[in-house]
């Protein structure tokens with residue numbers, strides 16, 4: 092099954108939304124393959140946000156992302172990358188659709204609670220960037236047969 096990288100950002104940590112955000116992913120039917128708390132270094136952030144290096148807000152996001160430790164999660168599921176992006180909502184949180192994580196709980200572009208990989212290729216790179224193989228787990232959850240059809244599990 093497909094995997095993607097989620098970061099729970101400092102605004103979510105500071106606002107006490109960790110549990111609610113993880114619950115949204117769990118209740119959707121996505122499975123956690125890995126989870127950890129970490130302090131982002133300048134080097135890791137430069138690599139992670141390299142596509143934004145020439146933007147005026149680059150320094151701002153790096154400072155923001157270092158305000159607290161963040162939580163990195165590797166989620167697993169069918170079409171997980173696209174499904175997760177939809178669940179998070181668009182970047183500008185105050186315009187994100189109600190029902191999404193950003194749409195329900197955030198107002199800002201920078202402080203938009205979560206990062207989610209934006210393509211399968213990026214997801215593969217980002218999962219490797221944040222997790223060693225030994226930190227990712229394969230296990231069965233009891234509800235799998237209630238979440239997917241037999242065809243979808245093949």
Ligand code: TYD
Pocket residue numbers: 143148152181182200201202203205206207209
């Ligand atoms: P981006 O990869 O464009 O969005 P997304 O997180 O939805 O994939 O941008 C990465 C982060 O950079 C974004 O979550 C918040 C921050 N950012 C700003 O602070 N100002 C901006 O104008 C943009 C576009 C992004």
